[in-house]
Each structure stands twice: as C-alpha cells, then as structure tokens.
Amino acid sequence: MIDDVQARERIVVAADALFYAHGVNSIGMDAVRERSGFPLKRIYKLFPSKEDLVLAVLDHRSRSWDSGIARAAETAADPTGRLLAVFDFLAAWFREDDFRGCAFINAYGELGPGSSRVADAVRAQKESFQRYVDDLVGRIGGSPGLAAQLVLLAEGAQTAAAISGSPAAADVARDAARTLIEADRAAARDR
Structure with a gap:
C-alpha cells in the first residue's frame, strides 16, 4: 500500500504535468485521478480542494x-x-x-x-x-x-x-x- 506521503507526491506530479500543459482551469479532478491512478476519494482526502x-x-x-x-x-x-x-x-x-x-x-x-x-x-x-x-x-x-x-x-x-x-x-x-x-x-x- 502506498502511504500518504508517496501518494501526495504522485498526485502532485500528475497534477503539475496536467496544469502546466493545459492550464489549471481546464483540468478537472477526474483528469488528475486518471493521470495519477488514485481514486478521487484518496485525492480529496489528501487535497480537500x-x-x-x-x-x-x-x-x-x-x-x-x-x-x-x-x-x-x-x-x-x-x-x-x-x-x-x-x-x-x-x-x-x-x-x-x-x-x-x-x-x-x-x-x-x-x-x-x-x-x-x-x-x-x-x-x-x-x-x-x-x-x-x-x-x-x-x-x-x-x-x-x-x-x-x-x-x-x-x-x-x-x-x-x-x-x-x-x-x-x-x-x-x-x-x-x-x-x-x-x-x-x-x-x-x-x-
């Protein structure tokens, strides 16, 4: 099982790539979920917004x-x-x-x-x-x-x-x- 520190890092790296390539406003949390491989529930647990x-x-x-x-x-x-x-x-x-x-x-x-x-x-x-x-x-x-x-x-x-x-x-x-x-x-x- 991936701990929260590792999960945070993977989610941040995934979001960074998406936000940088496409802009923050055009990327939804579903795209972050897909890119990071973590369910939305875990993402929102680590990043409430x-x-x-x-x-x-x-x-x-x-x-x-x-x-x-x-x-x-x-x-x-x-x-x-x-x-x-x-x-x-x-x-x-x-x-x-x-x-x-x-x-x-x-x-x-x-x-x-x-x-x-x-x-x-x-x-x-x-x-x-x-x-x-x-x-x-x-x-x-x-x-x-x-x-x-x-x-x-x-x-x-x-x-x-x-x-x-x-x-x-x-x-x-x-x-x-x-x-x-x-x-x-x-x-x-x-x-």
Whole structure:
C-alpha cells in the first residue's frame, strides 16, 4: 500500500504535468485521478480542494526551481558566473519540449485575482528568487538595483520565450545581464 506521503507526491506530479500543459482551469479532478491512478476519494482526502492541490503543485515547482538554479550556479567558477548561470538554467529549460512559460505566472494569470492563497504563493516564490539574486549580486559587490534589474530580465525572458516559442530569449537576457553587471561595476569605480 502506498502511504500518504508517496501518494501526495504522485498526485502532485500528475497534477503539475496536467496544469502546466493545459492550464489549471481546464483540468478537472477526474483528469488528475486518471493521470495519477488514485481514486478521487484518496485525492480529496489528501487535497480537500483543487486550490489545495494547486498550492501543493506550486510548492513542488518552487522546490524544483530553487534546486535547478542552485545546480546551475554550482557549475560556475566565480560569483559573476553564478549570476549568469541563472540565464544558462533558463536557456536549458526553454529548450525542453514541454516548456510553457513560468508556472507561477501562468497560475497567477488564471487564479491570482480570485485566490489570495495562490497569489500569495506566487508572490512568495518571486520574492524568494529576488532574495537569491540579491545574495548573488551581493557576492560580486553589486548595487541593490542590479539585482532587481537581473530578476526583471529573467522574468521577462520566461514570458518572451513562452510567447515566441523560441529559447533565444535566454541568450538575449544573458547578454543583457552581462552588460548590466559590467555597467554596475563601471559605475562603482566612478563613485
């Protein structure tokens, strides 16, 4: 018998794939049941509402995002390389066959106005990413404004890649990030 922890994980993975591919609103719990292989009774025992399942999916996505950018940063030889590795991570992600943009932006667009819990979860993930980039920028001695600019580049690249269907947005954003980093360094020298 599969315990509740394992069942939760399988249901979340199934729902994540469905929500990401088709949108949250177009997927009913019967589709989650079919994809996960668990009866609706078990799903609703673990996730009393669809919103609870969406929040679990967003938490799963957040952990995947955090570990993905951390792994990409680990491959870099220096602090600047760790910052630019964020865009390398995006480039690899944008090239995946099932890329449909940022799941957090997608969920916010569908549910944010009607679900304060989903909106809060999306904001928390975006704030977490901002703190991560703030830390990386601090390690190179960059200005606080630089971190906000780099995050905006990363977020914009996700949207541009999803809409255009082209992974080139990551490369353009990486080049722009390098330019911003160099300009920030030059401004610091001039002070």
